[in-house]
Amino acid sequence: MMATRILPTILNFRSLSISNSRCHHFLRNLDGRLNNPSQSYTKISARSMFIQVEETPNPNSLKFFPGQQVIEGGTIDFPTPISAFKRSPLAEALFKIEGVKSIFFGRDFITITRSNEETDWKVLKPEVFASIMDFYATGLPVLRENMEIVNNESEVPKGKDDETIEMILELLETRIRPTLQEDGGDVKFMGFENGIVKLKLQGACTSCPSSIVTLKNGIQNMLQFYIPEVMAVEQVLDEIDQINQKEFEKLESKLKK
Missing domain, CATH: 3.30.300.130 (Fe-S cluster assembly (FSCA))
Known part of the structure; x- marks a missing residue:
């Protein structure tokens, strides 16, 4: 029907x-x-990790691809630091970076939204890179055991x-x-x-x-x-x-x- x-x-x-x-x-x-919209990519290789960055239609948001699975499926949204508390150690680490407003997880990507346009991506991106690499180096799970993935x-x-x-x-x-x-x-x-x-x-x-x-x-x-x-x-x-x-x-x- x-x-x-x-x-x-x-x-x-x-x-x-x-x-x-x-x-x-x-x-x-x-x-x-x-035709697909134009995309901009930035790549970094360090500590055996290859991170790709993709622009989004929102100038205040970027997608980071760590080259590894972020979550098993679905998506999960962290609109504020409080929403990440005791739910995701990776999100908690990223929220410690000054200028990060919100975080969004997909199966293989992490969307970071900055606080405003005054926050320079040239300054923010290296900190995000370092935070992601440091986290994956620990081997900890992205989500805590009691955290549910939203489909x-x-x-x-x-x-x-x-x-x-x-x-x-x-x-x-x-x-x-x-x-x-x-x-x-x-x-x-x-x-x-x-x-x-x-x-x-x-x-x-x-x-x-x-x-x-x-x-x-x-x-x-x-x-x-x-x-x-x-x-x-x-x-x-x-x-x-x-x-x-x-x-x-x-x-x-x-x-x-």
């Missing part, structure tokens, strides 16, 4: 208008046949919107999430109510200067094109993020005193 509604038209999405914003260039990759795959709730939610999840899983992950980020489905799709942006997508444009002109347009029931898309925070944000603001306030 879902396939007959979506798949016959999936390759015709190129007919829709595509914005020139850096942050939602992912639309140009949706059918897999348009962002949501179960379809039972109700009148079952079919619509199934189609939303299908598009997110097959067309949107893979491309966002290439850009060092991800999106998590948080719910669908009264025609509103609630999503949570993660990683490089969260602090991108054009994240709202990406959400509205990118994801929303695509969902509305295939699913008439979708009236709008909005970004939300989950309960853990809200708690982390409040605690982080309290910590910042204390440090300023």
